[in-house]
Amino acid sequence: MADITTTLREVRPESPHASTLRLDLGAATFDYRPGQYIMIDPHQFEELVPEIREREAQRGKTMGPAYFSLSSDATDPKLIEITVKLGADGPPGMLPAFLLRKTEPGRAIRIQGPGGKYHLPEEPPPGITGFLHLCAGSAVAPNRGMIRHALARKWPQRHLLILQDRSESDHLFHKEFEDLARHHAGFRFRQVHSRAKQELLTVERIRTEASGFLDLTASWAFICGPNHPRPQGPGFVDRLRGALTATLGFTPDRIRTE
Structure with a gap:
């Protein structure tokens, strides 16, 4: 894995509890496939040292790095993006809260990566006509990168994204996905709301949305969520x-x- 010091260029709000961080790679080379993750070690941030020491003393072990899925599409070699969300239930995680509330553009952030086997292949897979994306909440982040990459590269496969959120206030990339669907006939986007409307992502819903659009017998499925x-x-x-x-x-x- 590469160890690179990036520069935070932008913090773009996505919802009341989530934002996308754009990280400038500078002159560094960082080859990754959409869907993979990076690691960020909290020890690099001086402001967190007292809290880290307290937690490590309580647990009796060193705190490891945090993992963040890349939400960028690998089309810009100088920038990567991660989408960070605060937990909806209970107190926010230490590092996500710090990144969203305490960091500003210009801040140096050291990363390691990429890692993970959840990603697109290097080339369009032969014999596969579609990709079925089934995601819950902020776990749509890596799939966002996959979808954007494949559409930008004009891969022949169609994409059906069905996203399960708790409510409309939890939507990530909603306008972006709607815009992609308007401009790309090969992309379809649907949502269900588990709390607001007591809906769940089910086999019946998959069948309904895929009908006439995606051949499930010749598709890959990408599933990401809790x-x-x-x-x-x-x-x-x-x-x-x-x-x-x-x-x-x-x-x-x-x-x-x-």
Whole structure:
């Protein structure tokens, strides 16, 4: 993995609790595939040292780096983007809160990466006519980069993005996705709201949205979201992965998860 010092160029609000950070790579070379992640070590920020020491003393171990999915599309070799969100339930994480509330353009931020196997292939996969993107909340960030990259490179595959959010106030990239859908016939964007409307991303919804647009028998699926088990059953990723294989005929080699 590369170790690079970047410069924060812009903090762009995406929702009341999330913003996209644009990081300038300077003269550094940073090769990545859309969907991968970077790591940021909180020890580099002097303002956080007292809190880090306290937490490390309580836990009896060194605090490791935080992982952030790249939301950029790899079309600009001088810039990368990460989209950072504060937790909706409970206190915000130390590093996300610092990045969103305490950093300003011009700040140096050291990163490591890229890492991860959740990403687009280098070239359009032969025999695959579509990509099904199933995401929850801020986990749409890596898929945003994938979709933008493939559309910019004029890949032949169609993209169907179904995003599950709690409510409209949690939307990330909403206007951007609507604009992409207006300008690209090969991209379709749909949303469900788990709290505001008691909706869930289901097999029936996938079938409905894919009908006449995406051939599910010749598509890859990218699933990204929280995966902690709930009282009513498996987490988001496991539930949908099981549904795709059991009901929609997806084979494991056509499913990517994060």
